[in-house]
Amino acid sequence: MDGHLCATMCRCQRSKNMFGKHIKPKIVIVGGGFAGLNAAQQLKSSRYDVSVIDPSPHIEWLPNIHEIISGEKKGDELRLSRNILVRRLGHRFLMNRAMEMTSSTVLLDNGMKVPFDVCIVATGSVNNTFGVEGADQFALPMKSVDQCQVIARKLHRASLSHRTTRVTVVGGGIEGVEAFGEVMRAYRNRPQFEFNVVESSDHLMPNAPGHLDGKIRSHTEGFRVNYHLGKKVESVDHEGICFMDGGAIESDITIWSTGAAPNSFLQRSYLTQDANEWASVNQYFQSEARENVFIIGDAASPEGRPLAKQAFHAIDMGKAAAQNVERLLANKALRQFQPSHKPQVVTFGDMDTFMLFRDFAVSSSVLGAAKEAVYTLGLLQMAPPKTAKDLVHSLDLLQRSARRVYLPTLNPLNLINKLPKSKVFS
Ligand SMILES: Cc1cc2nc3c(=O)[nH]c(=O)nc-3n(C[C@H](O)[C@H](O)[C@H](O)COP(=O)(O)OP(=O)(O)OC[C@H]3O[C@@H](n4cnc5c(N)ncnc54)[C@H](O)[C@@H]3O)c2cc1C
Structure with a gap:
């Protein structure tokens, strides 16, 4: 550990206020998702002054949000109040967006500056449209409960009409396949619907083991489904999708699920150089840019050990990073993270x-x-x-x-x- 930081940390442990009471080290957690909230759960309010910052009032159980599309789950079944969860832990919840950070403060969207001794950044990821023309405007992302509710409402409205509705899922990875499954669950027997799945690889779920492409497609035989595999999308508009090879398909409802991009907070805070870069961290989750900043969850790119952007890794990272924050503040050696492999x-x-x-x-x-x-x-x-x-x-x-x-x-x-x-x- 660097000498200056070590001195700062030791001072944090010893500091007393004017009444002789110990001042607790200030820990700020930016992002109260799977990683951030699990880090918060680990830190005792009796020992640390913890603030969790997130602009959204609810944590959402993202692994099941695709079920909203078919109506299998309702939004309220997938949301928990952040304020309640954080306050139960004895911590402070600030419902704000963090705009940027320095090595000692986080600047919020209301102009407030939140000072910290140590910061944990867990800002997750955002929808990635890879700069495809019209995708942000005409395609529907599915990264939150609200977004899935928009898709569900459009599908439901279309089901009330006799006009043909073409539904396209762009992205045949895990999330795209799960979304398409929900569309099929609710609407495969409705005669007015036609379905398309577009994937740039020549098979569905290209990054999953087991070559499941044939198995998935066998379930949709006999329904009006067209698979456009090995196709890259060039542009999207209100009529449909154009492919880079010159082909095109009509689409009335286009669902976009082609992966994740880093949150712009990372670049704005100089934790990364480039907008498309995930934040590099060492084996203890410390930022390569600042030692008192830990980055976890989807936002982090651990040195020499890329991890899938999954909730179970984010949860484990949250716990491990919080333990390392405690060790840093106690001037103890940090511990290396051992990822678990859950199916x-x-x-x-x-x-x-x-x-x-x-x-x-x-x-x-x-x-x-x-x-x-x-x-x-x-x-x-x-x-x-x-x-x-x-x-x-x-x-x-x-x-x-x-x-x-x-x-x-x-x-x-x-x-x-x-x-x-x-x-x-x-
Ligand atoms: C549709 C879908 C399905 C998925 N299915 C699975 C699955 O089946 N299994 C699985 O393991 N994983 C799944 N995942 C992935 C999993 O949800 C993520 O890996 C996990 O949520 C990452 O946790 P995180 O804490 O890093 O980020 P998140 O959970 O995304 O939390 C990030 C938080 O940071 C907040 N934030 C962002 N910017 C700021 C800012 N500037 N200031 C303050 N706060 C900010 C956000 O509001 C958010 O609450 C799925 C994801 C999606 C979108």
């Missing part, structure tokens, strides 16, 4: 579910209950019931999941029907 569950509407391991995948519709279990347990872990009212809310959540997913999926007759269809893909 990822990917749903394809009500037609199939895949569990992705490192080198292979398992497919079975009974796995749908696993995704629901991750969701219900995840929400309960994030907001464990503290009052009778909370408990009623939690039981309601479990009951809704049980009614909708667990019981139909785990019904013994269904199991007998579905088990022979389970398959391993390597």
